[in-house]
Amino acid sequence: MYDLMIIGSGPAGISAALTAKARNLNFIWFGSRALSTKIEKAEKIMNYPGLPAVTGSEMQSVFLKQIDDCGITITESQVNSIYDCGGYFAAGADNEIYEAKAVIMTVGMTTTREIEGEARLLGCGVSYCATCDGALYKNKDIAVICASPKFEDEVTFLAGLANHIYLFTPYKETTLQYDNITHFNGLPASVDGDKKVASVTFKGEAIPVSGAFFLKDSINPGVLLSGLDMAGGHIIVDRTQMTNIDGVYAAGDCTGRPYQYAKAVGEGNVAVHSVLEYLKEHK
Ligand code: FAD
Numbered sequence: 001m002y003d004l005m006i007i008g009s010g011p012a013g014i015s016a017a018l019t020a021k022a023r024n025l026n027f028i029w030f031g032s033r034a035l036s037t038k039i040e041k042a043e044k045i046m047n048y049p050g051l052p053a054v055t056g057s058e059m060q061s062v063f064l065k066q067i068d069d070c071g072i073t074i075t076e077s078q079v080n081s082i083y084d085c086g087g088y089f090a091a092g093a094d095n096e097i098y099e100a101k102a103v104i105m106t107v108g109m110t111t112t113r114e115i116e117g118e119a120r121l122l123g124c125g126v127s128y129c130a131t132c133d134g135a136l137y138k139n140k141d142i143a144v145i146c147a148s149p150k151f152e153d154e155v156t157f158l159a160g161l162a163n164h165i166y167l168f169t170p171y172k173e174t175t176l177q178y179d180n181i182t183h184f185n186g187l188p189a190s191v192d193g194d195k196k197v198a199s200v201t202f203k204g205e206a207i208p209v210s211g212a213f214f215l216k217d218s219i220n221p222g223v224l225l226s227g228l229d230m231a232g233g234h235i236i237v238d239r240t241q242m243t244n245i246d247g248v249y250a251a252g253d254c255t256g257r258p259y260q261y262a263k264a265v266g267e268g269n270v271a272v273h274s275v276l277e278y279l280k281e282h283k
Contacts, residue, residue, distance in 0.1 A: 004103070094129070145188065227244075241255070
């Protein structure tokens with residue numbers, strides 16, 4: 001059981017991890033060593049104190065060096081679900097379950113639109129994790145909604161299990177050439193079914209499937225942790241970064257505008273200080 005789990009490796013998560021380390025918390029941090037595409041892709045950053053006129057990749061290198069120099073490990077897994085277990089939290093990531101007394105969500109802003117039926121049928125045929133749930137769809141027909149070519153390895157994995165894959169991508173070309181994959185450029189309008197996924201609707205046509213995998217960078221936080229209060233796509237927090245769920249804090253773009261590095265970093269720091277107070281009261 002960890003004291004804290006931090007989910008997301010952008011500036012908010014980095015700041016939270018550095019502060020948690022400085023305060024000797026027993027924590028686990030989920031994200032990737034690429035940190036965040038929103039760091040990587042920035043052309044020139046002019047408003048971050050201490051790093052005048054850096055490119056995104058320069059900022060990424062500086063952050064990574066600081067993380068490594070502090071001896072902090074990033075667990076390179078995507079968290080697919082978080083459960084409030086009453087007094088502690090359990091997170092599912094790559095077929096493993098991790099437990100912690102408190103959670104800081106620094107998951108950034110979801111840019112991919114949620115598809116109708118996606119949240120309602122989560123766990124009833126909708127999955128965010130090929131590794132965890134792929135085997136359930138052995139020899140079945142499934143839909144895979146793949147947000148970026150970087151997830152195509154997971155599509156390949158699913159192609160080795162499923163009977164047929166209907167692959168939907170927002171991008172035109174795919175390198176995936178398998179007899180059991182039909183590729184569509186575009187996203188389905190909905191995932192349909194009463195209690196279980198039965199089909200996806202694309203261009204007005206219902207395609208029968210047993211499951212639908214959504215492969216994407218970020219999952220709507222309200223779907224990740226059921227019961228989390230959201231407004232306009234943002235997690236509602238107070239000035240201590242506390243959400244409506246006791247023990248759950250959020251920081252960075254996921255809590256609202258302005259979408260800025262300095263704001264994300266500040267909130268990540270505040271969130272850890274709030275967690276320290278929370279842990280004192282919940283020994
Ligand atoms: P993000 O940086 O979005 O990081 C979130 C991370 O969490 C991502 O790596 C994501 O993969 C990971 N994650 C999400 N869900 C999960 C999960 N379930 N499990 C594990 N990991 C997960 N701001 C400025 O102040 N100045 C600038 O000059 C500037 N330029 C920008 C240029 C560009 C091109 C862009 C796109 C943004 C720019 N911004 C700038 C805004 C800035 O990038 C964001 O405000 C900042 O990155 C937000 O940090 P964050 O930590 O909240 O989220």
